[in-house]
Amino acid sequence: MLQKTRGIALSYIRYRETSIIARVYTEEYGLQSYIINGVRSAKSKTNKIALFQPLTLLDMVVYYKDDRDLHRLSEVKTIHPFQSIPFEVAKSSMALFVTEILTKSLKEEAGNPVLFRFLEDSVMYLEEAQNNYENFHLAFLLKLSFFLGFGPESAREFEGQLQEHSYPFLGNESTTAALNTFLRLPLGTPVRLTRADRADLLDALVAYYRLHIDSVGEVKSLPVLREVLG
Template identity: 80%
Template sequence: MLQKTRGIALSYLRYRETSIIARVYTEEFGLQSYIVNGVRSAKSKSNKIAMFQPLTLLEMVVYYKDDRDLHRLSEAKTSYPFQSIPFEVAKSSMAIFVTEMLTKTLKEEASNPMLFRFLIDSVLFLEDARTNYENFHLTFLLKLSFFLGFGPESAREFEDQLHENSVPFLADDELTNALNTMLRQPLGTAIKLSRSGRNELLDALVSYYKIHIDSLGEVKSLPVLREVLG
């Protein structure tokens, strides 16, 4: 049955000669996989594959059956064409990291309006921001953890959980203040954080996620993100 839904592109892999299988977090159905035909064909007149780059916001018409893991896409268009995320190294590095973390952590194949709204608002912030986005990836992970069911209430709780699981992390005043601000304030709030502090907090956050999600595994985009944004 044909259904309309908004979606956020996460990743894709090649499928047969000319198609892809796209992973999309949708407003109506949660995390879904779609076969997209013909996007890699030399005869394709439009660059449709670009619609499935990290965090692209989509409006879709899909074939949906609740007893299937793989669905087909009827129509798709970009609802908010990006002018900065794909073209600025810092933002594109964040987008790749965020989509990898979302792909590893989002499992629910059901509608979650509050989570979807959070993701949309976060993507729009990153796209439109001109200042105060250097800590976006850190604040995003902290806020996402609440939707996943393991958000810390304070910097102290965050640090205690790491210590209980033998993760070495000692928050000085800078890191403590940064963590508490990220937890309590919206994206885009100015936060004083040094390069070394940003790297330390990034590693701590990934370790925190690994404590709560056994299947997280290696985060392949982490070294590049650390180098670009540290």
């Protein structure tokens, strides 16, 4: 049955000689996998594979059957062509990291319009931001944790959970203030952090996710993001 839905591209893997299997978080059906044929062929007249780069916002017509794990696309186009995320090192590093965390964290195969709207708004913020986005990945992970069911109410609770599980994170005045700002105020709210404090918070947030989601495991994009931003 043909259905319309919007989606956010997360990742893809090569499939056979010319195809890919893409993971997309959709507004109507949650996390879904789609096979896209012929996009890696030399005869392909369009660069459709670019539509499945990290965080691309998609408008799709899909063949959907609730008893299948792998679906097909009838039509796909981007809602908002990116002008900055793929071309700026800091933003592209954040996008890779965010999509890896989302792929490991999102398991639901049902629509969640509120979560989808949060993800869409976050992507658009990152795409359009010209400054004060160096902490985007930190604020995003904290806000996402509430949708996943384990958001901390305060910096003290966050730090306490880590210490309870013997993670050696000792927040200082700057990181505690930053955590509380990220929790309470919108994305993009200016927060001053040193590179070292930003790196410590990043590692602590990944550890916090590992406490609550077994499948997070190794985050391959983390070393690159740590090097670029801390």
